[in-house]
Amino acid sequence: METIHQYFDLNYVIRSLPDFQIGLIWTLETGAVALVLAFVWGLALVALIMPRFWWLRGPARVYIEISRNTPLLLQIFVLYFGLPLIGLVWSAFICGVLAIAGQHGCYLADVFRGTIESISNTQREAAKALGMSRFSVMRLVILPQAILKVLPPLGNQVVLLIKDTSLVSAIGVTELTLVGKQLVEQSATTIEVFVVIALIFLVITTCAGLLMRFIEMHYRVRF
Amino acid sequence: MFDVLYSSFPYLMKGAVYTAWMSVVTIIAGSLLGVILGIFVIYGPTALRRIITGYVFVIRGIPILVLMFLTYYALPALGVNIGDYVTVCGALVIYCGAYVTEITRGAILAVPRTQFDAAKGVGMRLSQYLRLVIFPQAARMSIPPMLNNCIMMVKSTAYVSIVGVWELSYAAREVAERTLSPFQVFFGAMIIYFAICYPMAIVAQRLEKKTAYSH
Numbered sequence: 001m002e003t004i005h006q007y008f009d010l011n012y013v014i015r016s017l018p019d020f021q022i023g024l025i026w027t028l029e030t031g032a033v034a035l036v037l038a039f040v041w042g043l044a045l046v047a048l049i050m051p052r053f054w055w056l057r058g059p060a061r062v063y064i065e066i067s068r069n070t071p072l073l074l075q076i077f078v079l080y081f082g083l084p085l086i087g088l089v090w091s092a093f094i095c096g097v098l099a100i101a102g103q104h105g106c107y108l109a110d111v112f113r114g115t116i117e118s119i120s121n122t123q124r125e126a127a128k129a130l131g132m133s134r135f136s137v138m139r140l141v142i143l144p145q146a147i148l149k150v151l152p153p154l155g156n157q158v159v160l161l162i163k164d165t166s167l168v169s170a171i172g173v174t175e176l177t178l179v180g181k182q183l184v185e186q187s188a189t190t191i192e193v194f195v196v197i198a199l200i201f202l203v204i205t206t207c208a209g210l211l212m213r214f215i216e217m218h219y220r221v222r223f
Numbered sequence: 224m225f226d227v228l229y230s231s232f233p234y235l236m237k238g239a240v241y242t243a244w245m246s247v248v249t250i251i252a253g254s255l256l257g258v259i260l261g262i263f264v265i266y267g268p269t270a271l272r273r274i275i276t277g278y279v280f281v282i283r284g285i286p287i288l289v290l291m292f293l294t295y296y297a298l299p300a301l302g303v304n305i306g307d308y309v310t311v312c313g314a315l316v317i318y319c320g321a322y323v324t325e326i327t328r329g330a331i332l333a334v335p336r337t338q339f340d341a342a343k344g345v346g347m348r349l350s351q352y353l354r355l356v357i358f359p360q361a362a363r364m365s366i367p368p369m370l371n372n373c374i375m376m377v378k379s380t381a382y383v384s385i386v387g388v389w390e391l392s393y394a395a396r397e398v399a400e401r402t403l404s405p406f407q408v409f410f411g412a413m414i415i416y417f418a419i420c421y422p423m424a425i426v427a428q429r430l431e432k433k434t435a436y437s438h
Contacts, residue, residue: 069424073381078409205285
């Protein structure tokens, strides 16, 4: 028993609970804001790569491929260290959120595109043949199927996005990971802090995953 | 205009060699670990299956950065001194293994059950069935997700710079802070990452389209 206490002592963690609280709030805030922005950005991008705006398609595709195939950390650095040079001095939080939303918007755009393309064109034609307007084809035929198909990959992306919020610690946003690093550096404890942080992240991502699953069930029953 | 990038490019390439090495080692080790665990999670004994499922659930639920910090701080405290690079690579291998386990499991389960009945019908043993029927098909199906996983791993090696291990991202940050021209330097580093990842992305997309048409 004593040896366990020697290695694993939660007293320090309990004493620094207020710090954890700050970190948790920043993590959730980063995740929530980035998620909403990523969703909007993804919808905007998928509109751009659809055949209608053929002249924007090339540039949008190039942007998406570059964003998807380079580390998010570098994109965060580019915004955080680069934007002040062109006169935009924004806080680390805003830069971090924008970078996360940028990359995950690109992932989501591809998810959305795949979903829309997977709904066969014959459905659109059949609905048109019934005399439906463009709007009601979208509302009554395409969207209900699209929502059902998009929810599982969307849930995946939500979990990945929440995990990526830990990267904003690199530019000094005091979310959980940075709080953990500071706590470890201030004390002699080594293991406990990050075990607790890992558990907190596990709870957050599991809850997010379950919530997405719940929404999916909800829609499956309705349609 | 690109003079800083031009003069610092050799330094960045030195970092890129570290990144490439780390990527190759962790992808090979992690994929091997994942494939083995993925086979055991389907055909192994129940207790082992539960342990592997738990491992996959936990690792996929926490950020790679937290896992790196955990190993980085915990191992020396437990008396294991294996150096920075081995420690973070270990974290990357554990992370990669969890994702590959899921890919392998999915690929094996995607082979229709009727083939099992057919194999039994012609008198195959389980080992023959696995070797001759399951693995060739599962391997072909899992190539695109495996490539996507490789891309994710290459990008994840950048995160070891936050822990304080020197590679391409760390080098880029050093140069950017010294020269005060972050756009050029990070742009250069991103080009290098892009050059590593994009070929894999193209192959993955091609193969995905191919399998999509064959159905």
